[in-house]
Amino acid sequence: MHEAEAWRWAALSNFSAAATTWTFKAKPLFEALDLIHLLGFMDVELWAEGxxxxxxxxxxxxxxxAAAMDRIGLAAHSIHAPFRGLDLTSPDxxxxxxxxxxxxxxxxxxxxxxCPYVVVHVDGAGERGAGGAPTQHSGAGGSGAETGGRDAFVDEAEAFERAAAALTVLCKHAQDHHVTILVENQPDPARRRFGASVADLLELIHMVGAPNIGICFDVPHAVVSTGGWEKELRAALPYVRSVHASDTEGGSDAHWPLGRGAIDWRRVLEVLEEAGYDGGFVLEVAGGEAALEESFAALQGASGAGARGDAGARADADAGADARGDAGARADADADARGDAGARADADADADADGDDAPSSSLRSREAK
Structure with missing residues (x-):
């Protein structure tokens, strides 16, 4: 399908699905954006790692x-920041x-x-040491309880303080640019990485205390780290401004199309909609155009949108578009409203994210200039 049916993704729920240019990481940026637009998306996460x-x-x-995206009506929902070799917790x-x-x-x-949001990994691709001995943690738990899988030579409280100090600097800089920073939960069943649990992210958010910090909740990352997603999502929801969606059977961060793994996407949509969630829903899947089409079919089945017919879907999309308004204004209003209250894992660099050959378009002609 190569029709710009911009209504169809928004018709699935009260929030709109977005694609990430990572899905087409082997293609030039403008070509990736062209494909995303032609698939019917109105929002995109721009990939900035590598x-x-x-x-x-x-x-x-x-x-x-910016001019090219504006011309075709494609909005930048978020930028996924670089993460390899970048560690906000480092003692160096x-x-x-x-x-x-x-x-x-x-x-x-x-x-x-x-673009209202920048998605950040707290520790890049690092670990809390390498020895696996317990360490004392006096952060969110408050009692200095031992936490298995974290090294004795890593002072975890100090690492949190270093990360919070760095994020405080970044949040102040982001306020000047009307941007909100979203820290992402990471896939790590051993909990060796900072951000492997929502508790880590909430502790950092509370330590920073800035109005423009929130969470990018990655559903399969939560499954890999904790064995499930619902408890983690419910804990994170007050701060969630973007969701990363791909499928897995739980053992690895596979980035499969939705519907191919074990995640109950109907239940995910129910939890989000019950909470009145109106943020982003980014399909972070490997496999190009076919993977996005497969994910759309799974979402359509999960939401029941297919049973309502095209007219109802278009009406829902129009209403959703009106409700969403300007992305930047929404982020600013969200930051102001929250006051002082209160990281995506490494993408598999070898994942096959190539899409089908793209049709001709004006965006691609600009890439060649």
Missing amino acids: VHLDPRGEPPDLDEL PGVRNRAVSVLSRTIEMAGRLD
């Missing part, structure tokens, strides 16, 4: 990118400063693109 929008490389001209000031510098540049790009 390809597309990585500030450590040669990102495209942002004015040209040089490592932390480098991470803050790269993430600050990502925030600036988001501001120029009127």
